Amino acid sequence: MSGIRYSRDRRQHDRLVAFECQDCGWVSYPEQRRTCKRCGAAPAEFEEVQLAERGEVQTYVVQSRLPEEFETPQPVAVVDLPQVDGEGEPARVYGLLTETDGDDLEVGREVVARYRELFTAGDRPVHSFKFAPPRAESIGTDGDGAGDRGGEGER
Amino acid sequence: MTRDAYVLGRGMIDFGERYEDSFDDLLEEAYLALLDDVNVGSDEIDAAWYGTLDVADEGMSGAAVAHATGLFETPITQVVNACATGSDAVRNAVLAVESGQVDCALVIGAEKMRDTAEGLISLAAEKRVWRGRGVTMPAFFGMRATRHMEEYGTTREQIAEVSVKNHRHGSMYPHAHYKFECSVDDVLSSTTISEPLNLYDCCPVTDGAAAVLIGTEDLAREHAPELVRVAGTGLSSDSFVRGNDASLTHFPATRDASSRAYEASGYGPEDVDVAEVHDCFSITELVTYEDLGFCEVGDGGRFVAEGRADLDGEVAVNPSGGLLAKGHPIGATGVAQVAEIYEQLIGQAGDVQVDGVEVGLQHNIGVGRNATGSVSCVNVLERV
Ligand SMILES: [Zn+2]
Numbered sequence: 221m222s223g224i225r226y227s228r229d230r231r232q233h234d235r236l237v238a239f240e241c242q243d244c245g246w247v248s249y250p251e252q253r254r255t256c257k258r259c260g261a262a263p264a265e266f267e268e269v270q271l272a273e274r275g276e277v278q279t280y281v282v283q284s285r286l287p288e289e290f291e292t293p294q295p296v297a298v299v300d301l302p303q304v305d306g307e308g309e310p311a312r313v314y315g316l317l318t319e320t321d322g323d324d325l326e327v328g329r330e331v332v333a334r335y336r337e338l339f340t341a342g343d344r345p346v347h348s349f350k351f352a353p354p355r356a357e358s359i360g361t362d363g364d365g366a367g368d369r370g371g372e373g374e375r
Numbered sequence: 376m377t378r379d380a381y382v383l384g385r386g387m388i389d390f391g392e393r394y395e396d397s398f399d400d401l402l403e404e405a406y407l408a409l410l411d412d413v414n415v416g417s418d419e420i421d422a423a424w425y426g427t428l429d430v431a432d433e434g435m436s437g438a439a440v441a442h443a444t445g446l447f448e449t450p451i452t453q454v455v456n457a458c459a460t461g462s463d464a465v466r467n468a469v470l471a472v473e474s475g476q477v478d479c480a481l482v483i484g485a486e487k488m489r490d491t492a493e494g495l496i497s498l499a500a501e502k503r504v505w506r507g508r509g510v511t512m513p514a515f516f517g518m519r520a521t522r523h524m525e526e527y528g529t530t531r532e533q534i535a536e537v538s539v540k541n542h543r544h545g546s547m548y549p550h551a552h553y554k555f556e557c558s559v560d561d562v563l564s565s566t567t568i569s570e571p572l573n574l575y576d577c578c579p580v581t582d583g584a585a586a587v588l589i590g591t592e593d594l595a596r597e598h599a600p601e602l603v604r605v606a607g608t609g610l611s612s613d614s615f616v617r618g619n620d621a622s623l624t625h626f627p628a629t630r631d632a633s634s635r636a637y638e639a640s641g642y643g644p645e646d647v648d649v650a651e652v653h654d655c656f657s658i659t660e661l662v663t664y665e666d667l668g669f670c671e672v673g674d675g676g677r678f679v680a681e682g683r684a685d686l687d688g689e690v691a692v693n694p695s696g697g698l699l700a701k702g703h704p705i706g707a708t709g710v711a712q713v714a715e716i717y718e719q720l721i722g723q724a725g726d727v728q729v730d731g732v733e734v735g736l737q738h739n740i741g742v743g744r745n746a747t748g749s750v751s752c753v754n755v756l757e758r759v
Contacts, residue, residue, distance in 0.1 A: 257617050
């Protein structure tokens with residue numbers, strides 16, 4: 221598969237850069253849009269905002285049946301990532317969980333974005349974030365830091 | 376100036392593992408079942424709307440229907456709209472008849488799900504970085520279950536009751552894929568798929584096809600045993616990334632589509648006697664009670680557990696067994712639901728016939744782009 225689609229939004233993926241609608245406050249992530257998905261402004265005026273790496277689980281499941289390229293159990297969540305400056309609205313995103321089997325997850329729990337190799341496109345690695353429980357509280361992981369270099373587990 | 380559209384007849388085939396039959400065989404059988412039900416010649420069919428996702432890659436374009444039915448030199452439009460494909464095909468035929476452009480419209484839907492091992496799980500493999508990466512259908516719907524339990528105190532047992540009810544109905548419905556009954560314990564102890572959802576919370580992988588004929592009042596008076604009018608239709612889309620918290624538990628697309636259908640029909644949720652709704656997963660039906668207005672938001676668990684969705688309940692929901700027992704051949708699903716509501720309204724639903732039905736509702740919800748969006752179609756039918 222071509223890697224081109226992953227290079228389009230790479231700056232957003234790498235640095236959690238998002239775009240806030242100046243009409244209604246909706247935050248687009250990762251796509252840089254010209255139309256607003258909430259208020260319908262077209263074209264809307266968007267301003268760049270920086271998302272925080274700590275977000276809140278809105279809901280989640282723990283998946284047991286997945287294609288073999290995924291390790292199971294694989295928790296996946298909807299996470300609200302607030303803006304770094306504490307202003308405005310959060311971005312609502314899907315996130316795969318890492319460093320947890322899901323037993324320590326709950327609605328409202330804080331999770332932290334960790335940079336990982338997600339998968340490869342052709343022979344090129346594609347990096348972005350997965351979420352993990354905060355380190356001091358994480359349960360059932362095999363030690364801090366190991367995952368930070370990426371490539372472990374599900375790609 | 377518009378006129379009304381009526382259901383003239385239906386053609387249902389047995390849903391299930393149809394290994395012996397090709398995609399064309401399914402289409403042909405549904406078409407012949409329709410012609411067996413309603414005495415209309417193929418030369419009277421002005422146009423057709425054809426619902427399929429073409430999962431088996433054998434049925435792209437209206438030419439597939441022409442090939443399977445012999446309806447060449449006829450305008451045939453393929454409709455693709457996720458799991459609302461079949462119901463949207465019906466909606467398009469209704470709009471065409473209402474517009475006066477078409478007097479007699481075939482709607483036919485089909486899906487061969489079991490020829491491919493990928494099936495619905497393939498969405499998980501989508502290589503999207505932030506949108507839908509690793510998100511399967513059971514995950515997309517299961518997330519509503521997690522949050523609904525958290526927010527409203529809905530219990531896991533109440534969610535299972537949806538599957539128990541629909542398997543009970545399916546055991547009495549002749550075209551259903553699965554005809555076994557199950558208990559709450561059976562659901563809770565079945566294999567974990569996407570916690571909190573288990574195997575018996577999920578619809579099976581099923582081959583099937585279905586057809587209905589939509590036409591003018593004059594044709595309905597000539598051909599149908601009872602006058603069944605399509606009173607209103609609605610179609611809408613939503614995405615949870617828009618930030619509306621209701622999208623974490625519910626489907627605003629269903630709320631908007633049903634509002635449109637209710638408004639067009641002049642009926643409200645309190646008028647609906649029987650409904651075929653989208654229960655791809657048990658939780659989907661539970662939140663759909665609330666989205667369609669059959670009960671208050673947050674009350675879906677009690678609604679099913681108290682028997683208010685049973686055949687003799689406030690609204691009989693999924694007398695056919697729903698997708699959970701009957702199966703979910705995607706392009707056929709909505710068409711079959713309309714056929715089933717029609718059977719209910721003309722009093723030919725056999726063992727699952729609901730007493731005294733005058734208004735019926737059909738509903739689908741589909742997962743759209745990158746597992747973030749949803750699309751819903753609702754059709755309201757009435758016996759005139
Ligand atoms: Zn806006």
